[in-house]
Amino acid sequence: MVQMRTMEIMVGAFMAAGFVALFFLAMQVSNLSNLTEGDGYHITARFDNIGGLKVxxxxxxxxxRIGRVTKISFDNTTYEAIVTMLVDNSHNTIPDDTFAKIYTxxxxxxxxxxxxxxxxxxxLTEGGKIxxxxxxxxxxxxxxxxxxxxxxxxGSNE
Amino acid sequence: MEQLARLGRIGISSLERLGRGHLLLAHMFSGVTALIMRPTLLIAQIHSVGVFSMLIITISGLFVGMVLGLQGYYILSQFGAEETLGVMVAASLVRELGPVVTALLFAGRAGSALTAEIGLMKATEQLSGLEMMAVDPIKRILTPRFMAGLISMPLLAALFSAIGVIGGHFVGVGLLGVDEGAYWSQMQSKIDLHEDIYNGVIKSIVFGFVCTWIALFQGHDCIPTSEGVSRATTRTVVHSALAILCLDFVLTALMFGE
Structure with a gap:
């Protein structure tokens, strides 16, 4: 009976260690902590060329960092890229004449x-355009x- | 003519083995419901398959992570990109080394033990004895081991990756002087939960399934002599390693190829 009990405890410890490891990978190693940044509002901007920008x-x-790009689409009539971004609700005082630029x-x-x-x-509010x-x-x-x-x-020097 | 007949014989017998393997798998799955009623059987098997593999997995994970930290640092420092060491260590562990090395160790540590155990049970006619007592040996003996392998493998792989990341941290940050904040923040911004971690877990579940299946089938299908058991044990390790590496290529191509 005692033997059974120690075995159960060890299996429990093993499974707990495994789940802790999974939790560690999810929380500490991956970007899960960045994903759950709460609700925000969407704004869009049009660019002639977005280079290597990704969702x-x-x-x-x-x-x-105040938000992230959620969608990139292409306008068939103006041949521009439409970038939709999600900005955190805590940053809701962005002027509507803000200038957006793609940096590296x-x-x-x-x-x-x-x-x-x-x-x-x-x-800028939900659906605002830059x-x-x-x-x-x-x-x-x-x-x-x-x-x-x-x-x-x-050429001009000659 | 004789050659042709031999080729045919080899083809037929390997097809037969494949068929027996699938029948065994189906039979093992049919025992899952009965197993849920008796979880003690499962716990005893997780103990022997998972808990006993923990030591080798954690130590290997630690050293693999430390080697990755060292090698990665030397290569990345040539480009002045030591800060991305965390990304390199974590990505290679979570995507590839975690599931694959764990599965290889698992096949060597637990798979061979399972084959030898089942094979010896067959050689000493314990399995036939169970059948005489109207107990289905596959449901009673093989199903708990199969489920234990399936459950233990992803947990062991996660443990391996997590310990490896800490080992890389120990070497990179502790010994070589990479910035601690950069190690974690670069890692967190580049490693994706779905793309990297979920796919790594899926890989390890697939490897656990295949490894345990091969081990149990080889044990159950062996010639019941001491030589037969030893051959079956060798085959388990060889077949598992080949299956893991081939499947890893296929899975990687499916998951990470866009």
């Missing part, structure tokens, strides 16, 4: 949307422009 990319203001974290890092606040007294946007910088285009300007310089 779940961060939305940051002054470098602080580090030289090769992931891309995110940076918001620069405007001066308006009106705030009209002032700047596209992602595409590295090839910059290099192309650089080479082009260099070539022009060389």
């Amino acid at each position: 779940r990319s961060p939305v940051a203001m002054a470098g602080v 974290a580090g030289l090769l890092g992931e891309q995110y949307i940076g918001l620069d606040p405007g001066g308006s007294e009106e705030f 009209s002032l946007t700047q596209s992602a910088l595409v590295l090839e285009e910059i290099i192309g422009q650089f080479l082009f300007s260099k070539a022009e310089e060389g």
